[in-house]
Amino acid sequence: MSRGRLLTSPPLSDGTPAPRVRFAPSPTGSLHVGSVRTALDNLLFARREKGVFILRIEDTDVERSKAELSEQILSSMKWMGLDYDEGPFYQSRRYDLYRAAAERLLAEGKAYRAFETPDEIDRERKKAEAEGRAYRYSGAGRDISPEESERRAHAGERHVVRLKMPAETIIVQDLIRGPVEFPADALDDFVLVRSDGHPLYHFSVCVDDTEMKITHVIRGDDHLANTPKHVALFRALGAPVPQFAHLGMILGTDRKKLSKRHGAASVEEWRDAGILPEALFNYLALLGWAPGGDREILSREEMEKEFSLDHVGASPSVFDPEKLLWMNAQYIARMPGEELLARAAAAATQELPPRGVALPAIELHRPRVRTTIELARALRSYGQDPQEYDADGLRKQVRPETPAQLEKLVARYETQTDWSAGALETALRETAESIGVGAGKLIHPVRLALTGVTVGAPLFDVLALLGKETSLRRLKRFLNAIAREVRT
RNA sequence: GGCCCAUUCGUCUAACGGUUAGGACGCAGCCCUCUCAAGGCUGAAAUACGGGUUCGAUUCCCGUAUGGGCUACCA
Secondary structure, three states: OOOOOOOOOOEOOOOOEOOEEEEOOOOOOOOEHHHHHHHHHHHHHHHHOOOEEEEEEOOOOOOOOOHHHHHHHHHHHHHHOOOOOEEEEEHHHOHHHHHHHHHHHHHOOOEEEEOOOHHHHHHHHHHHHHOOOOOOOOOHHHHOOHHHHHHHHHOOOOOEEEEOOOOOOEEEEEOOOEEEEEOHHHOOOOEEEOOOOOEOHHHHHHHHHHHOOOOEEEEEHHHHHHHHHHHHHHHHOOOOOOEEEEEOOEEOOOOOEOOHHHOOOEHHHHHHOOOOHHHHHHHHHOOOEOOOOOOOOOOHHHHHHHOOHHHEOOOOEEOOHHHHHHHHHHHHHHOOHHHHHHHHHHHOOOOOOOHHHHHHHHHHHHHHOOOHHHHHHHHHOOOOOOOOOOHHHHHHHOOOOHHHHHHHHHHHHHOOOOOOHHHHHHHHHHHHHHHOOOOHHHHHHHHHHHHOOOOOOOHHHHHHHHOHHHHHHHHHHHHHHHHHHHHO
16 A cells, blocks of 8 residues: 655656645544545545645554554555555654654744643633633743753653744635634644653644645644644744645534434444445545536546545535435446445345345345445345245235235246246236236235345346245245234 | 634535526425336425625625634643
8 A cells, every 4th residue: 555655756747846645543443434534635635636645643642542443544544445655654653753853942942841730730721711711821931041941851840842832923824715814812832742751733743744744734624723833833843834725524413523423423334334435435525525517426536536625615514324325326326246246245244145146136136225235135035035024015915815816826837937037927917817806916915925025126037036946935935924824 | 701614405515796596415296117216307495694895796895693613731
């Protein structure tokens, strides 16, 4: 997957350097669909612009990061086809970089040590809250002389490192939202390095983005308010400020950030629900981005060719499982039979019938299912006689005269040599006519007998596919069952 | 509370000053039909509100409302 580790990209033919973008999830468990959309927009942007897509795992939060959680993210990305060109890079293995950057900032006077304890800070914050004003760090650390600061640090006094925020309005140029202004007094001298030496998110992000020569930061809207901090940090680092693009959030139907409460919110869950990765990719790509021309179903190639941040909207969007299901059905309708069989087999919990049966059965059921789970279930019914019959179906389709009529049909089918759908239909219709009833009076009970339910694929195709022996066996079992029913 | 962002059918979105405000999901009806789907056709359904600017605002500006985000020694 990784195409090597070169950290500079070749220039485009017009001489401008190729864009470098990254997806930077924190390994907090399963991959959220909101994260996938961010990853996918980065990927599409990179492909469209002939750039480089980098994966970086943000695991600096030791309490919350575990190795297996990173593995899960990697496997979900692979399943989704989110192929990265460089990485994965783990922030937990890049501490030297952050340490060096912090020391440089300190030496250059762009950052300073602050010796307040968490308790002190907490008290300040509570006090500010009680007085109804916004808390801001006092800035006391700024007044400690460099010599004094060094001395206390070497003496082992616990401290954090804070950035000296410039006293100026910071304007973030957002590719999606335009210029966004943040007044200086809204920004604090925030913490770069914790007292235990761990770099904090904002710091490691900017150091890494600088070191990886990231040109475009495409991420969720929830980071917009953090961006002025990042701009200030890039400047302090003496690094070029990347371009920013903040995507609208993905929400649940209650317009709150999509989460577990709304049902499936991770790729694993949708995979387990029988959703194809191609369909999920397509659906998510269209959340926020609209290609021209009223198109909905787009191939990966089309998306990679046409994706543009110019056509990405700024507003949040509600995740609609119904439309995802529709889109999945569209992909099921178009996928080659062999391929679809493999997907259904992967989704199935029990063994599917042999491909000689499964392949034609797929063609019968593909327009009738929305997920590979449903498809697998439909296929299974060809290898296993119905264990029970739909109660409503029995009530509606089985009348006192039904057994006798079915006996006649069975007798006719016993002698049937041509077991093709056409011949079976002719035989059934002739039988119905000879009894003097409509064909439906036979068709519906027969479907119930063969499949256990009253809805499904065209009956004569099912009969033909099941074969003479199985069909007759199921019909006779059904006759026995309804005979028992009548007695009790 | 402060700062920031967003606001077109129920939902996803198109229309980047002039359209009968378009498409898709979902919903309803009709057609097709052995059922259920799929498919085809038709229909109901939106510019949050109030002010400006303009010959003309969905579109630009300002308020209000609503929703969301940020405001940690989390990411």
